[in-house]
Amino acid sequence: MLNISLVQFTPWLGNPTGNLKQIGHLLEGITTDIIVLPELCTTGYSFLSKEEAFGAAEGPDGESIAFFKQLAAAHQAMVIAGFAEKSGNKVYNSALIALPDGAVRIYRKTHLFYREKQCFEAGDSGFFIVQHPFNDCKVGVMICNDWRYPEAARSLALLGADVIACPSNLISDVWRIGMPARALENKVFVAVANRCGTETRQLEDGSTQSLTFTGGSVLYNFTGEAIEQAGKTEERVITLQIDPLLTRDKYFNAYNDLLNDRRPEYYLR
Template structure:
């Protein structure tokens, strides 16, 4: 199965321009699963909640889900991409999962970072795992988390305990430590991880954030299979076998999950 990330620098609130750029980046790409960045069409550093809410849309009947479905049909890939979601009077930093047949599901970011707390509500859908198929018809389990969720080991662990073979991780990373941590998240949970970050800078008029690029794919042994540079567009696709994530036996006497002792993980 071929999986990959898309790294680029979105133009702030220029959704149509960003659609054209992403479509061009994916021209001729063959993959079963592609992960795009967090808030991939809008940009990130909103000047106000009003600006963030004006950019938000409903899922699954909004224009971004429809556009991603068309893009999925062109590439044949399952797509995971971030967008601001509106649900009635509530707003979320979300990621949608679509395939050639349309909407599969979505996730609302649980751990909000920095000024996201001013614009969005914390996610209320838990950490979902979706059963999907690749282009050959093989079934695998796909988990989703967003950006700052990586900082909380419980996020990836919750997905892995639900059987995720692959964790899709749309991101707009500004801290330098995530590329060091994701191999550990992959190793400790024995899963594949795909982090799709952006690069460039954005200002909200008060300060400027710079994004670190370095999107990466890790295997269940914590090895980096592909990594993008700090700056520059990149689409990296590698071959993986999701079944490799399902055997968590690391010695003849040890299984990473069977050896867990939850009864001792209590705060005294």
């Protein structure tokens, strides 16, 4: 058994120091094993160009990386947090996986959404899992729009994920249909950490873009049921206890195994 915590809050656009303080405050006194934070939780979301995103991004020695490594050590927990990653002359919409011993892994978002394609490179990390350091639990990561592509969650399930963490900046409610399907069809826990609040920017043509994020951070169990869900606008931490071992028997009746019954030789690529 282990505890998993989903952090929902309103990041301030272009204020990473303030956002890290918000995160630290929300997690004060929380005892947990896995912490999942939203997509781009250190910078806000609404970049207008690759140059702007690059200016806000961080490399391996950045303030946010150091903060999340310290957070993992202080809580003795795995921390999964979305951030803008600078690598050479490229910028990625990424998620940091920080462990208590200082080790880190980085997942780069595979399926960019809408204007993200004007700001970020398509991710090239591929999908992978990380073993929790203190518990028998394998964790995979996908970011927001990755949920629309069943291959993402299925790839993580085939790698052995018990939990799929999904840092998100979701602006519609259609994900409330798709995310539980990803949990059900792979028999995994899916932990969605979404943000709340509104960001408004003026575009180059003089029009205004206003994005309101839908909150509703939620942990789905392996049957697709929402165990607990935050409201659309509240800033809170949801902490729940799960048993990751329950995901490993992929049979859903006496004859059918979700993964072993696959017929990939007949699937189109």
